[in-house]
Each structure stands twice: as structure tokens, then as C-alpha cells.
Amino acid sequence: MRLYAQTRARRCRQILADLIAVLLIAAAVWFALAVRDGIMLLAEPGRKVEDAGDSLASGLDRAGEAASNVPLVGGILKKPLQSAAEAGNGLSDAGQTVQDVVGRVADLTAFALILTSVLFVLALWLPPRVRWIRRSALVRGLLDAPGGADLLALRALTGPVKALAAVPVPPGGLADAWRRGDAYVIDDLSRVALRQAGLRP
Known part of the structure; x- marks a missing residue:
């Protein structure tokens, strides 16, 4: 199985198409990651809320511990401060939840953008490449099969006329020479068919 053509012009076009496909996929991944970073900026308020909740909870915990040392009323003062510290923990949890949701x-979003872009590029790039690989294998198989050169010569005769410009025309024309089984003409025509497929004899 041949992945690239043997003729220079077609091989260059195939390599260029491969490079464009890789660059498009890389650009799509970069764009998706940039979008992800942009969305992650929305998590900043959640981080601030979490930090504020943590600071509030720890401050109220310290105040509650300090209040518990007050004679007679320390236990009474400590309870509301502990309740307020728990509310601060709830605020911190809410901030963390916002960050998790945004993340x-x-x-x-980044996964969907990457997947969509990659599938789109592959849908444009892969079918022509697979068709060429299969067609080149078929043409190469025809050349090696008995009577395959005749079929390739016929393919060249029915193809673009400008491709036949390099073939010497015998008396009576190329088609007549092919019908007579002229080995030289068949060989020349089969070479034309191979070149059209991007292959060399």
C-alpha cells in the first residue's frame, strides 16, 4: 500500500494537503484551548467568594475560641460565632461549586470544539486520500496482472487528450495501434495511465 504518489507534482500536492490538515487541526486545538481559558475567567468570582468564605469562617472560629475564654458568658458568645463560621464555610463551598461548574x-466546550473541528477536517481530507490509496493499489495491481497493461492503455485512451501528447502517434492512430495489440503503443499508453494515477512504471 502506497501512501504518497511517486510523481513529484502529485506527491507535493498530497504533502501540502497533509500539512494544511495538520495546521488546521493544530489551529482548532489552540482556538479551543483559548476559548476554555476565556470561560475559566468566569470562575474568578467563585474563587473570590471561596477565599472570602474561608477568611470569614477562620476569623469567626478564632473569635469564637477567644469568646469562649470570657468568664460566665463565654459559651453563650461562642455558639453564634460558630454558627456564623459555618455560614462562612457554606459561602466557601458555594464559591467552589461555581468554580467546578465553570470548569x-x-x-x-473545548472538547466539543476540538472534536467538531477535527471531524470536519478529517471529513474533507481523509476521503480523497483513501480514494487515491485504493485507486493507486488497483492501478498497480492491474499493471502486474495478465492483460493489465492493455487495460491501462485503454484507460489512457479514454482519459484526457492532453495526457496523450507525449505518446508518439503511429500510422492509423493510437486507438488502431491499441486494437492491433502494438506492444510499444500499449507500453507508452500504460505509462500515461500510471502517470495520471501518480505512479511510475
């Missing part, structure tokens, strides 16, 4: 949305 999941950012990841899913």
Missing part, C-alpha cells in the same frame, strides 16, 4: 463547562 466543567469550559472543558466540555
